[in-house]
Amino acid sequence: MPELPEVEVTRRRIAPLVLGRTIVRVDATGARPVFLTRPARLRAKLVGRRIDAVERLGKYLLLRLDDGGVFCVHLGMTGQLVTAEAFRGPRAAADRHVHLTLGFAGGGPLLFLRDPRQFGRVFGLGQAETSPRLERLGPDALSIGEADFSARLRARRAAVKAVLLDQKLLAGVGNIYADEALFAASLRPTRRAYRLSRDDCHRLFEALQSLLRRAIAAGGTTVSDFVHPDGSEGAFGRQCRVYGRAGQPCYRCGTPIRRQLVAQRSAHFCPRCQR
DNA sequence: CACTTCCCCTGCAAGC
């Protein structure tokens, strides 16, 4: 599922395709839950606008428009922002999971939002508009400093896994990278955040930073449905140490990896290496 | 306020 690295990879790949281009076509298929801004209104906000910047905040993609507005995209769990070359079997027009198509002036490629489970969300903001969804977000996981990270973690009593997943605290971390970072820092997902030592926080911070950067460099993780805009897959999945490995031996000590629900989400960890 | 539980949606795997 797209987390910070996958969204960042998507941002880097679509930026050269859409930057400076003017949107001339917005096809939206029905009133799906993905449209926080209804299709007709979204069309009115986007058609004729030029894309001046492609930014990312946590797991949100922000396409800045030439009138000061912003087109916001969250890929949810199975969302993909892809061009026509990503479609191998059914063409885009016949794909019932394509909810939005953007066409650009001057021969730019079509950009499709495809999302089978429809947990993704799109919305448009006018120049003076703000969104509580964006305002709620904590600092981006790649730009936060260690002192702020530690202070925020230790202010919470919940399980450290649940805290890492809380976007109000830290934006961008999802289930895969939370599990992998906790493994790299030798911390159990169930540890209470406020009981972490300075050294625990230090190791977790370093593990998370390193992990996110390596994942971006590898093109993200293809678990579930994430693909690049051209349909190719991320290569980081092969580097997972615990995620999706329940019952298989820990790469460090051989103990079977355990899966346990934490905050209603499956947590994967090594019961021997992580304390 | 802090934290937990439930729910949206579809594809896939497991069970009968």
Next chain:
DNA sequence: TGCTTGCAGGGGAAGT
């Protein structure tokens, strides 16, 4: 084989 059931998950809303 073909059906049903359960599970996966981001994050908002409702509940404790």
